[in-house]
Each structure stands twice: as structure tokens, then as C-alpha cells.
Amino acid sequence: MKSLIDSGPAATAENPVAGIDQTKGDFTYDVAYEFDAGTGLSERTVDYISSVKKEADWIRAFRRQALQVFQSKPMPTHWATRDLENIDFDRIRYYLASGQKPKRTWDEVPEDIKRTFERLGIPEQERKFLAGVEAQFDSEAAYSNIKEIVAKQGVIFVNSTEGLREHPELFRRWFGKVIPTGDNKFSALNSAVFSGGSFIYVPPGVKVAQPLQAYFRINAENFGQFERTLIIADEGSEVTYMEGCTAPKFSTATLHSAVVELVALKGAKIQYITVQNWANNVFNLVTKRGLAHEEAEIKWIDCNIGSRLTMKYPGVVLKGRKARGEVISIALANDGQHQDTGAKMIHAADETTSNVVSKSISVGQGRATYRGQVHIPKRLRGCKNNTECDALLINTNSRTDTYPAITVRGERNSVQHEASVSKVSEDMIFYMQQRGLTEGQAMSLAVNGFINDLARQFPMEYSVELKRLIDLEMEGSVG
Amino acid sequence: MTATNVSLPPAPVGAFTRAAFEAHLASLPPLPEWWLARKRAAFERFAALPLPVRTDESWRFSNVAGLTLDGFAPPAPARAVPFASIGLSKAARLIFANGRLFSREILAPDLGRRGVVVDTLQNALREHGDLVREHLLAQPARLGSGKFSALHEAFLVDGAFIHVPRGVEVELPIGIFSFALGDRAAVFPHTLVVADEGARVTVIDYFGSQDDTERQLAVGANDLYAGHGARITYVGKQDWSHQALALQSNSTVVRRDASVQSLNLHLGARQARHESHSQLQAPGANSEMLSLTVARDDQEFDQRTLQIHQAPNTRSDLLYKNALLQRARTIFSGLIVVDPDAQKTDAYQSNRNLMLSDEAEANSLPGLEIQANDVRCTHGATTSRIDPEQEFYLQARGIPKRAADELLTFGFFEEVLNRLSQDDLHAALRTLIQTKFAGDKAAR
Numbered sequence: 022m023k024s025l026i027d028s029g030p031a032a033t034a035e036n037p038v039a040g041i042d043q044t045k046g047d048f049t050y051d052v053a054y055e056f057d058a059g060t061g062l063s064e065r066t067v068d069y070i071s072s073v074k075k076e077a078d079w080i081r082a083f084r085r086q087a088l089q090v091f092q093s094k095p096m097p098t099h100w101a102t103r104d105l106e107n108i109d110f111d112r113i114r115y116y117l118a119s120g121q122k123p124k125r126t127w128d129e130v131p132e133d134i135k136r137t138f139e140r141l142g143i144p145e146q147e148r149k150f151l152a153g154v155e156a157q158f159d160s161e162a163a164y165s166n167i168k169e170i171v172a173k174q175g176v177i178f179v180n181s182t183e184g185l186r187e188h189p190e191l192f193r194r195w196f197g198k199v200i201p202t203g204d205n206k207f208s209a210l211n212s213a214v215f216s217g218g219s220f221i222y223v224p225p226g227v228k229v230a231q232p233l234q235a236y237f238r239i240n241a242e243n244f245g246q247f248e249r250t251l252i253i254a255d256e257g258s259e260v261t262y263m264e265g266c267t268a269p270k271f272s273t274a275t276l277h278s279a280v281v282e283l284v285a286l287k288g289a290k291i292q293y294i295t296v297q298n299w300a301n302n303v304f305n306l307v308t309k310r311g312l313a314h315e316e317a318e319i320k321w322i323d324c325n326i327g328s329r330l331t332m333k334y335p336g337v338v339l340k341g342r343k344a345r346g347e348v349i350s351i352a353l354a355n356d357g358q359h360q361d362t363g364a365k366m367i368h369a370a371d372e373t374t375s376n377v378v379s380k381s382i383s384v385g386q387g388r389a390t391y392r393g394q395v396h397i398p399k400r401l402r403g404c405k406n407n408t409e410c411d412a413l414l415i416n417t418n419s420r421t422d423t424y425p426a427i428t429v430r431g432e433r434n435s436v437q438h439e440a441s442v443s444k445v446s447e448d449m450i451f452y453m454q455q456r457g458l459t460e461g462q463a464m465s466l467a468v469n470g471f472i473n474d475l476a477r478q479f480p481m482e483y484s485v486e487l488k489r490l491i492d493l494e495m496e497g498s499v500g
Numbered sequence: 501m502t503a504t505n506v507s508l509p510p511a512p513v514g515a516f517t518r519a520a521f522e523a524h525l526a527s528l529p530p531l532p533e534w535w536l537a538r539k540r541a542a543f544e545r546f547a548a549l550p551l552p553v554r555t556d557e558s559w560r561f562s563n564v565a566g567l568t569l570d571g572f573a574p575p576a577p578a579r580a581v582p583f584a585s586i587g588l589s590k591a592a593r594l595i596f597a598n599g600r601l602f603s604r605e606i607l608a609p610d611l612g613r614r615g616v617v618v619d620t621l622q623n624a625l626r627e628h629g630d631l632v633r634e635h636l637l638a639q640p641a642r643l644g645s646g647k648f649s650a651l652h653e654a655f656l657v658d659g660a661f662i663h664v665p666r667g668v669e670v671e672l673p674i675g676i677f678s679f680a681l682g683d684r685a686a687v688f689p690h691t692l693v694v695a696d697e698g699a700r701v702t703v704i705d706y707f708g709s710q711d712d713t714e715r716q717l718a719v720g721a722n723d724l725y726a727g728h729g730a731r732i733t734y735v736g737k738q739d740w741s742h743q744a745l746a747l748q749s750n751s752t753v754v755r756r757d758a759s760v761q762s763l764n765l766h767l768g769a770r771q772a773r774h775e776s777h778s779q780l781q782a783p784g785a786n787s788e789m790l791s792l793t794v795a796r797d798d799q800e801f802d803q804r805t806l807q808i809h810q811a812p813n814t815r816s817d818l819l820y821k822n823a824l825l826q827r828a829r830t831i832f833s834g835l836i837v838v839d840p841d842a843q844k845t846d847a848y849q850s851n852r853n854l855m856l857s858d859e860a861e862a863n864s865l866p867g868l869e870i871q872a873n874d875v876r877c878t879h880g881a882t883t884s885r886i887d888p889e890q891e892f893y894l895q896a897r898g899i900p901k902r903a904a905d906e907l908l909t910f911g912f913f914e915e916v917l918n919r920l921s922q923d924d925l926h927a928a929l930r931t932l933i934q935t936k937f938a939g940d941k942a943a944r
Contacts, residue, residue: 100557399859414873418840423868426560427881430862432855435884442870442877 046141046267047300049240050133054159058116060243064088067213070116074182074216077189087202087212094206102359104330108304113245113276115214116160123155123165123180130156134163141267143236146482151263152231153178157248158238160216167233175224176260178233181249184220191222192251199282199312199338207332208308211247211280218248218279223258223289232261232294232480237277239268239303245276252282254289254317261292263480267327270300274329277303283311283319287341290318296483298327301357305331310365313373315341322478324351325360326490334392336365339373339404349475350379351487354387354419355494363392363425364408368434372403379410380472383419384494393425395436402433410440413471415464415495445471465495511550514569515686516651518547524574524655529622532629538637542653549647558644561831561863562802566745566771569651572717575685578602582710584677586737587928590704591672592618597679599657599687608672615665616701618674621690624661631663635694635725639751643775643804648747652688652719659690664699664730673702673735673925680709680716680740689720695730695758702733702922707748708768709741716744718769723751726758728782733761735925737932740768742797750776754814757784763920765929766793766801767936773802780807780814780842790916791820794936795828795860805834807849809842809875818849821916823909823937824860833865836879840871849879854886854912856905910934 058069067088071081096105124130127144138144138156147154153167155178162180171178177188184192202212219235239246254260268275277299285291291311299305305328311319321335337346348364366375381389391410412421423440445467453463468491469476476484521543525531531539551567552559578597591608594601601620606612617628624632641649660676678689691705709716718740726732740746746769752760766772778787793801807816822830832851853862864881886908894904913933920926 099555399861412868412870414870414875417843417873418871419873420871421868422870423866423879425864425866425881427864427883428561428861429853429855429883430860431858432860432885433858434855436882437884438864438866438879438881440866440868440879442868442875444873444875 046298047270048140049269050137052119052133052240054117054119056116056118058114060114061111062113062115062214066115070214070216073116074121076185080185083197084213087209090203091206091209091213094209097206101332102330102361104359108274108276112243114241114243115245115247116216117241117244118159118161119163121161121182123162125166127164130164134158137238137240138164138236141236141238146234150231151234152229153233155180155219155235156238157217157235159240159244159246162217171229174227176227176229177220177222179220181215181218181220181251184251188220188222191253192220195253195282195284196251199284199310200280200308204308207278207306208280211249211278211308214245215247215249215280218250219252219262220250221252221260221262223254223260225255226257228259229261232263234263234265237264237266239275239277242271243273243275245278248279250279250281252291253284254286254291256286257288259290261294263294265296265298267298268300268303271302273302275303277305277307279307281307281309285311285313285317285319287315288317292320292322294322294479295324297325297331300327301329303328305333307333309333309335311337311346313337313339313341313344313346316343317341318345320347320349322349323362324479324487325362326353329357330359330361332361334363334365334394336367337375338367338369339375340369342370342372344370344373346375348377348379349478351472351475352381352389353494354381354383354389356385356387359388359390361390361392365394366396366406368397368401368404368406371401374405376406377408378475380413380475381421382413382415382468382471383421384415386418386420388420388422390422390424391440395425395427397429397434397436399430401431404434406436408438411471412440412442413468414442414444461495465492468495511548512569513547515572516546516569516655521654528657532625534633535625539654542650546647546650546654549650551647552644556644558804560833560865562773563771563800566800568745569717571684571715572686573684575599575680575682575687578679578681581677581679581681582708584706584708586704586706586932588704588924589672590675591670593675593677594618594620594660595677596658596689598681598685601658611670614668616668616670617661617663619661621659621661621692628661628663631694632661632692635723636692637721637723639723639753639777639779641749642777643749643806645747645749645773645775648719649721649749652690652721652749656688656690659692662691662693662701662703664695664701666696667698669700670702673704675704675706677706678720680714680718680744683714684716685714686717689718691722693723693732693734694725695727695732697728698730699727700731702925703735705734705736706739707737708739709744712742714741714743716741718744718746720748721750724760724762725753726755726760728756728758730755730758733922734763735929736762736764738764738766738768738772740772742768742770742799744769746772748774750774752776752778752787754778754780754785754787756782759786761788761790761919763790763792763916765932766791769799771800771802773804775804777806778808778816780809780811780816782811783813785811785814787816788919789816789818790919792913792916792933793822793830794933795822795830796825798827800829802831803833806837807835807847808837808839809845809847810839812842813844814842815846816848819916819919820850821852821854821913822862823854823856823912824862825856827857827859829861829863831863832881833867834879835867835869836877838870838872838875838877843872843874845872845875845877847875847877851881852912853883854909855883856885856909906937909937
């Protein structure tokens with residue numbers, strides 16, 4: 022009854038890490054979904070999701086109110102690209118699932134879904150270097166597990182449905198507080214139809230040694246994925262979270278619109294690593310923000326390679342004294358892609374510091390945009406921000422834009438912003454060709470050099486894969 | 501509800517009603533057909549366009565509530581003008597008061613013989629109609645002030661016209677003075693400079709009021725056109741009343757191997773918006789855009805710039821520096837655009853804000869849009885206070901803190917003034933800033 026549609030090349034064991042190489046994710050299985058909210062968005066869709074999930078009344082009310090906010094807000098095309106107008110909300114399927122409860126072992130996961138994640142190398146990675154994994158297939162997590170040693174420390178790692186149902190005392194307090202429903206049109210959409218994502222709580226003083234990982238997989242056509250993630254790191258704790266994603270290449274548009282909220286309480290550290298590699302038909306419109314309390318540190322490492330249009334500006338609200346925020350961003354835009362990425366740093370306490378380093382590469386007709394905001398309101402002292410954005414243009418018709426907005430009040434703070442645009446120097450290419458490299462190899466080496474200092478901050482497996490992907494992209498780009 | 505029943509509220513025109521426009525036209529001497537038609541079209545545009553609102557991206561951070569057009573009136577002819585000098589000898593001087601010519605002096609006797617025209621726009625419309633038609637307000641308003649540009653065009657009474665013919669170099673600067681006199685006065689100053697092939701000219705554009713309590717509206721514009729190999733140096737000094745709403749729009753066109761250097765000094769107005777649009781149209785074109793702002797009390801200075809590279813091998817360099825005192829606000833929003841074929845572009849954009857008060861606010865939006873790959877484009881923006889180490893160094897040598905801060909602030913501005921190649925101009929402007937900074941307007 023379940024046929025296998027295989028539209029991509031076979032996965033090999035050579036590259037265990039899926040997430041960077043586009044071709045690896047380009048396959049789909051025909052899954053019989055038990056739950057389907059149908060096509061289009063209305064109050065009925067929202068009620069269906071809420072009923073299927075057996076949610077508390079306050080969540081249903083929260084969703085309904087969010088739907089109204091979504092419907093009342095205009096598309097932000099007065100500053101954003103008009104490509105947003107090509108999203109047809111009536112043609113999207115908002116909820117597709119085979120079941121609500123994630124399995125705790127891979128053996129229990131239905132065969133076709135398990136096969137998907139095996140092809141993407143997720144179970145293998147879990148064994149090798151992860152403290153816990155959640156694997157989301159369309160709307161719901163198919164698998165979620167945390168290593169016993171980590172669970173014993175009191176770390177909670179569940180999906181959003183379980184989190185709100187089983188630990189309301191922990192999660193309700195911060196849910197929707199870092200990113201309110203009305204923050205923007207897409208955060209409202211997510212708040213109305215959210216499903217899946219991770220809810221994590223790390224108790225005081227616990228340092229999770231290995232990363233926790235979530236993997237998001239879109240399998241169905243015309244589908245919208247709306248995961249919701251909330252990570253709370255209690256006082257003095259530390260956690261690293263990694264997310265990866267893939268989707269098959271469909272001819273129609275797919276929508277991914279997540280909301281990710283991070284809360285780092287006093288002295289806590291959260292590092293959030295994203296490797297975004299959606300297929301080129303995906304609209305990826307994501308709101309990510311962290312709230313850093315006193316002496317806490319939130320670091321976003323954000324790598325955008327896939328999607329048709331990504332709009333994502335991870336932010337940190339520096340709420341407590343000496344809090345620190347950081348965004349490290351790498352974007353690669355190839356033909357037909359627009360990576361509109363950046364960072365937001367909202368300083369709200371004395372002596373808070375923030376750092377943004379963004380590097381983008383535009384290949385062919387690709388377009389990379391940096392959009393940033395730094396805000397230091399009055400009566401603060403000792404706040405500092407440093408922002409650097411460098412863009413590399415590979416071909417004559419590649420495009421890059423930079424749109425920062427910096428507001429500083431008062432004389433006791435300092436900010437600096439610098440941006441540069443360049444191409445790979447001909448001298449450098451010539452030098453390498455003299456030494457026997459092909460033009461493509463020389464170009465790869467130069468581009469890898471450009472992002473090297475940022476790529477090193479990724480886990481090893483990812484930075485190796487990233488390098489390999491750049492080699493691939495550069496091969497066809499010169500000559 | 502059907503579409504035909506929906507009528508948008510009329511766009512606000514304030515004091516600049518259709519009746520006021522007809523009265524304005526009636527007060528003018530006979531105009532050439534084309535100019536009359538353009539003024540009428542401009543009025544229609546002005547009347548149809550809404551005032552900017554908070555969500556307009558090109559007015560982000562601006563105090564749009566301050567953009568009122570109510571309560572202004574065409575001012576009466578002036579009987580006397582204030583004394584304003586920047587201490588430089590000039591080749592010619594035109595003084596406008598309340599929009600009309602007050603006096604005109606040609607000080608260098610050979611100007612006319614060499615074919616240099618320094619005249620009013622009203623005269624130029626008759627005598628140099630083709631040149632005026634080609635360049636007067638010929639460039640699109642691309643920085644958000646479409647409504648105000650249209651208002652300027654519709655209500656423009658008179659302005660300065662400067663034409664320097666091929667190969668002629670005017671050694672001394674030409675001074676244009678525009679005054680707004682009296683409470684509720686609305687003025688629309690304009691300066692049009694056309695430098696033909698290889699010509700050289702320096703123009704100083706001065707804007708001022710009688711005293712700082714007069715509520716006024718100034719909607720000005722200037723057009724600078726540098727033909728092949730020409731060089732224009734433009735210095736604008738804006739010193740309107742501190743109760744004025746001022747909107748100024750600059751358009752610079754730079755042709756092959758030509759070079760334009762402009763420096764705007766912003767001192768006056770309650771709320772001042774300055775838009776500067778530079779088009780590098782042919783290879784070898786070069787535009788240097790400089791600005792110095794001393795923002796104090798509750799002043800708001802809103803500067804928007806656009807550097808468009810339309811041809812290969814062009815260069816632009818922007819340096820805008822703001823010193824902020826008391827509760828002042830500044831906004832710098834700049835954009836470098838490199839068109840797809842403009843390879844070998846060299847563009848730079850820098851905004852530096854010096855915070856001298858704990859209540860001041862500086863906003864920076866330095867932007868880039870690059871569509872060619874063989875370019876060198878960088879921008880930078882910084883906001884900070886005086887370097888405490890430098891302050892300490894001076895204090896350790898017996899200089900009081902106040903004097904040390906003043907010296908360091910002048911040093912901050914000096915980097916911009918140093919870009920001026922003309923020493924006497926540099927010296928004159930330095931004196932001006934020092935007096936302004938001391939808050940002593942009487943000594944002007």
C-alpha cells in the first residue's frame with residue numbers, strides 16, 4: 022500500500038551527515054497520513070489541530086486569537102521582497118501526521134518514516150555524538166529520545182505538544198513571551214497552527230555535554246511546517262541545540278514558518294546551531310529570538326544554504342546586566358534563491374554586549390541580503406555592539422544587499438558596524454592556477470577561506486560537509 | 501461596499517491649497533509654457549500624495565508627526581536682510597529674501613566676458629530656457645520626499661542659476677544667500693548649477709533666518725550638473741530658525757571624468773530633512789559627499805543619501821559626521837546602489853556619530869545594493885562618546901575637561917574639513933563651526 026517514490030540519487034554511507042548536501046534530501050515516500058487538516062486555513066483548521074492534539078482550552082484560545090492576528094496583519098512587502106505575495110495560503114496543508122506520540126526507539130517508528138531518517142543518517146549521528154534527538158516528519162515528531170544519563174540530570178527534551186501538556190508549570194510561563202503572537206505576520210501564523218518542535222528544560226547548573234538535536238523533514242507536497250521550539254536554560258546551565266532540515270524538491274511552493282524562543286536565566290549559556298538546507302521551492306520564514314538574563318549568553322550559529330526565500334533574523338534581547346548575545350551567520354545564495362538573513366540585538370540592561378558576524382556568498386543570480394537591527398535605548402551604560410558583514414560575489418550578475426538599522430541613545434555606549442563587498446581576487450586565482458589547481462578548485466579554496474573562521478565554529482561534521490558543498494557549488498560557477 | 505463608494509480622505513495640503521497655488525501663479529511674471537505645465541502637474545502630484553507615515557520605510561525613525569504644512573503663508577517682500585558672511589571673497593553674490601531676489605552683485609568683472617552666468621531662475625527661464633529645462637528638477641525624487649519635491653516645484657518663486665561654459669574656471673566662490681524672514685514664512689529656495697565640459701566652479705549656498713524663534717517652512721532643492729571633466733565644489737550651510745521645518749533635496753549628476761565635491765553643514769531648524777542623490781553616469785565620474793551636523797537641544801536632523809553607480813569605473817565617497825548634544829536626534833540612512841554593468845565601482849559610505857549627551861539619540865541605516873561583482877564597496881557606522889583616554893591625555897596636561905572635549909570634537913570634524921582642497925574655505929568653515937559649537941549665535 023505504501024509505494025516508494027524515489028526522485029533523488031541514492032544515499033550513500035560516505036556522508037553520514039545529512040543537512041548540507043541538497044541532493045541527499047531530495048526523495049519522498051508516499052505516506053498514508055492518519056490525520057490531515059485538509060487544504061487552506063480557517064478557524065476549522067485551527068480547531069482540528071487543537072482537537073487532534075487534545076489540547077487545553079487556553080491553547081485553543083491562544084491559537085484562535087493568533088489566527089485573527091495573522092489575518093489582520095498585512096504582508097510586510099513595504100520592506101520585504103514581493104516574492105512573499107507568491108505564497109498561496111489557501112493551497113497549503115497545515116497539519117499532516119501519522120500519530121501524535123513520538124516513539125522512544127527507532128524500532129517502533131513506522132517503516133517508511135524510519136527509512137527516511139536512516140537515509141538522512143539521523144540514527145547514526147545520534148549514536149555517535151548526540152545527547153538526544155527529535156525527528157519531526159511533517160507536522161509531528163516521529164521519534165524523540167534523550168540519553169538516559171542526560172535525562173537523569175533532570176533535562177527535559179520533548180515536543181511542543183508534550184511540553185505544554187505534561188510540564189505546563191515549566192513551559193507555560195515563557196511560551197509566547199519572547200516572541201509574542203503579534204510580533205509579525207508569520208509568528209502569528211505559527212502561533213495559530215504550530216505543531217512539533219522541541220521543548221527543552223535544563224535544570225540549574227546542569228551542563229549538557231553533547232548537543233541535543235532536532236531534525237525537521239518535510240515529506241508531503243503543498244505542505245506547511247510550523248514547528249515551535251522553546252528552550253529554557255535555568256541558572257548556570259549550559260546547552261547546545263542543533264537543528265537540521267531537508268525536504269524533497271517539489272514543483273509547488275512549500276512553506277516552513279517556525280517560532281523559536283530561547284530563555285537563558287542568570288548565568289546560563291545556550292548555543293543554537295541551524296543548518297538550513299530546504300529544497301529550492303521552500304519559503305522559509307522563521308522568527309527566532311532569545312531572552313538573556315543577567316550574565317547569560319545566547320549564541321545563534323545560523324547557516325542558510327537552501328530554500329527559495331529565507332527571511333530570518335535571529336535576535337537576542339539582552340535583559341539582564343552583562344548579558345551577551347552573538348549571531349554568527351553564513352548564507353549561500355545560488356540561482357533562484359534569496360537569503361534574506363541577519364540579526365537583531367536589543368539591549369535592555371547595562372553592560373550588555375553583542376556581536377554579529379555575517380558572511381554571505383552570492384553565486385550565479387543568487388541574492389544575499391543582510392538585514393540587521395541594533396537597539397540601545399536611553400539610560401543604559403556600558404553597552405557595546407560590534408557588527409561585521411562581508412559579502413562575496415562570485416559571478417558578474419550576483420547580487421548582495423545590506424540594510425542595517427542602528428539606534429543608540431546616550432553617550433555611555435558604543436557601537437560599530439562595518440560591511441564590505443568583494444569578489445575573489447584574480448591575482449589569488451592566478452596564483453593558485455600557477456601551482457596546478459583548476460580554476461574551480463582555486464575558487465573553492467578562496468571561498469572556503471572566506472568563511473573559514475566562521476565555519477570552524479560549527480561542529481566538525483558540519484564544517485567538513487559545508488566545505489564539500491562549497492566545492493560542489495563552485496565547480497559550475499566559473500568559466 | 502463597492503469600490504465606487506470608497507473615497508480616500510483627501511491628502512493633506514495644509515496652507516498650500518489650490519487657491520493658494522493659483523494666487524502664487526498670479527504673482528509670477530509670465531512663465532514659459534513648459535514650466536507652467538510642469539508647475540501645474542507638480543501641484544496635482546503634491547495634492548494627491550499623502551504625507552509620510554511611520555511605516556514608510558524611507559521615513560523610518562523620522563518624526564513624521566512634525567511634518568505639518570499648516571499655518572504657513574507666502575511671506576511679504578523683505579525690506580532688509582540679516583548680515584551673514586562666511587568671511588570669503590566671492591566672484592558673485594545673489595541674495596534672496598522670502599523667495600525673491602533682494603540683491604545681485606557681480607564682483608569679478610571678467611565673469612560676464614568669459615560667459616559665466618550668475619542670475620536668477622526667473623531671468624534664466626527667459627534667457628537660457630533650454631538649459632534650465634534640461635536640468636531644473638529633472639531627476640526623480642527617489643528618497644521619499646516626493647510630496648515635498650512636488651510642493652517645491654509647484655511653489656518655487658525664484659532661485660539661483662549658475663552656468664559655467666566649457667573650459668572656464670571660476671577661481672572665487674559664488675555665494676547664494678536665501679533668507680526666510682518673519683514668523684510663518686514659507687520659502688522654496690533653489691540653486692541650479694550647470695558646469696560644462698572642463699569647467700570649474702565653487703558655490704556656497706547659505707540658508708538662514710532672522711531669529712531662532714520664527715516658525716517657518718523651507719522646502720528647498722538644488723541641482724548640480726557636472727559635464728565631462730567638470731569640477732563642482734558645493735558647500736551648503738543650513739542655519740534656519742530653530743523653529744523651522746526644513747526639507748532640502750539635492751540632486752547631483754556626474755558625467756565622464758567629472759568630479760563633484762559637496763559639503764553640507766547642518767546647524768539650524770527644529771526638524772531638518774536633507775536628501776542627497778548622486779548619480780555617477782559615466783566612466784571616471786566621482787562624487788564626494790560630506791556632511792557635518794551639530795545637533796543640539798531638541799533638534800532632529802534626518803539625512804538620506806543615495807549613491808547610484810550607473811557606469812563602470814566610477815567612484816563615490818561619503819562621510820557624514822554628527823555631533824549630538826542635549827536631547828538631539830539624528831538619522832542617517834544611506835544607500836549605495838551598483839547597477840549590473842557598473843563594474844570596477846569604488847564606493848564608500850561612512851557615518852560617525854559623536855554622542856555628547858546622555859539623552860541624545862543617533863540612528864544609522866547604512867545600506868548597500870550591489871549587482872555587479874567586480875567592485876569595492878564598503879560602509880561603516882559608529883556611534884560612541886569621546887574617547888576617555890584622549891580626554892585623559894589632554895586633562896593630564898592641564899586642559900580643563902570642557903576645553904578638552906571641545907578640542908576633541910573639533911578634531912572629530914576636522915577629518916571632514918580636511919577633505920576640502922581650498923584652504924580659505926576650510927578655515928572659514930572651521931571658524932563657523934567653532935562659534936556654533938560654543939552656542940554663540942550672535943557672533944555669527
